[in-house]
Amino acid sequence: MAAKFYLTTTLPYVNADPHLGFAAEIVRADAIARWRRLKGDEVFFNTGTDEHGLKIYRQAAVAGQDPQAYVDAYAAKFDDLKKALDLSYNSFTRTTDARHQAAAQAFWRRCAANGDIYKKTYQVKYCVGCELEKTDSELVNGFCPLHPAKPLETINEENYFFRWSAYADKLLSFYDAHPDFIIPGHRLNEIRNFIKQGLKDFSISRLKKKMPWGVPVPDDQEQVMYVWFDALVNYISCLGWPDDQEQFRRFWPGWQVAGKDNLRQQAAMWQAMLMSAGLPNSEQLLIFGFITANGQKMSKSLGNTVDPFSLTAKYGTDAVRYYLLADLPAYEDADYTEEKFAARYMADLANGLGNLAARVAALLEKDKAVLPLAARPDSELSAGVDKALAKFQFDAALKAIWQKIAETDEYLSAQAPWKMPDPEQKKAVLAQSAQNILDIGFALRPFLPASADKIIAQYGAGEIRKGEPLFPRLP
RNA sequence: CGCGGGGUAGAGCAGUUGGCAGCUCGCCAGGCCCAUAACCUGGAGGUCGCCGGUUCAAAUCCGGCCCCCGCAACCA
Secondary structure, eight states: OOOEEEEEOOOOBTTSOOOHHHHHHHHHHHHHHHHHHHTTOEEEEEEEEBOOSHHHHHHHHHTTOOHHHHHHHHHHHHHTHHHHTTOOOSEEEETTSHHHHHHHHHHHHHHHHTTOEEEEEEEEEEETTTTEEEOGGGOBTTBOTTOTTSOOEEEEEEEEEEOGGGGHHHHHHHHHHOTTSEESHHHHHHHHHHHHTOOOOEEOEEETTTOOOSOBOTTOTTEEEOHHHHHTTHHHHTTTTTTOHHHHHHHOSOEEEEEGGGHHIIIIIHHHHHHHHTOOOOSEEEEEOOEEETTEEOOTTTTOOOOHHHHHHHHOHHHHHHIIIIISOTTSOEEEOHHHHHHHIIIIIIIIIIHHHHHHHHHHHHHTOBOOOOOOTTSHHHHHHHHHHHTTOHHHHHHHHHHHHHHHHHHHHHHOGGGOSOHHHHHHHHHHHHHHHHHHHHHTTTTSHHHHHHHHHHHTSSBOOOOSOSSOOOO
């Protein structure tokens, strides 16, 4: 019986176009999902979009659009990543989906029934200049950084809260019992330290009259959900929870990937919510580092976000996938520059993989050699890739594959089959090289699916022809 | 004393339990001439942030200090 494997990304908030950081997250998730499928697992791979909230409501108003139409356009843009990056997710959850909203309400009811949701009046700070509520973290010396001359107003508001404080000990016990819950391990320490400082209950609703763009709170016409009980529930609503218990039980708990900014939400808030709802905790979290652009944090306000669509249009889908998986350390921060991208493309894809495939194919084509090569899913190379991917180390897996490419280039140079007088001897050398390339093609399937398929088709065809370059040199 | 990460060759990084400091790019010199001006071999280049300690032996373990970068409750 095939094992079940569930994997989800976070849902990006649709107040801006997709950028390279999310592309990295979802490509990494995609490589894992493809790998597990190739191993024979039944895989459920979810992503989607977070579409409610004040920012979107306001942006839609500014654009003169109905919020739903506004988020429809954005959701389509994020779904376009599927084609641009050759993604294999089978589920795209929008938080405006009716099924998701019903699940969010059901989840809320369960936590409320458990006594973890209560109503409380609290004070929010409001900047008249921005016409926005501000959290303390957004303030500088107690003032709005955009309007330091205007004092903040304090507004009393009654909202629902989630009794997070009740889960501090339970979360710590859970982490103790699951020391590998978060990769990398130091993020587990980070969240542990955070929780040891004490947890404050967090606000989970907003007044509907001020912010109507949200999931209605069950049994309260005045309030809509604030992000948490809406967006986080997508990780199980996509599986059909609560209606499709069979599918939910088959796939949950699963793996979640997220950027490091999402550590608290995924590792502590969501886990506490699951406990409150009486549902199993997530299986494991992968927390990725950030990508900076030319040494600076990518942000809308700096205007230095890198657009994955223009990158794939210019260099090709697999080139971008390769860069994200091979060149960036997944769990630490990493810097992107187009120069480094292009250098890596030339060295590894054009001169490395592409040239080697063309080199051997050209030699074989001249001889009209027929080689009945077969895939070797159990090759030493596959084993190395499996070992690295079992630890979710994408760069190490690709390094093993590129080691094989280098070995094959060295082997060819040492043997020099092009000047061998004995045709049988020459054929044997080329067959060995071609077998290596076919193994490389198979090993590449989780990472560069389209290129892998081309190599497998080319080198598995019997009579091997040169064909088009896999990765043309850059001008 | 809020929390966390980092500092290793010009650049980007790897260094598992301490045991001759490595990889890629770039640079220099050869080779090859099958391949996408590609590929192969060799070379130059480092006080492993600083100070001290443990040890036969420290990039690695311990203590202190300096610097950079994140997070700090909706930026992947």
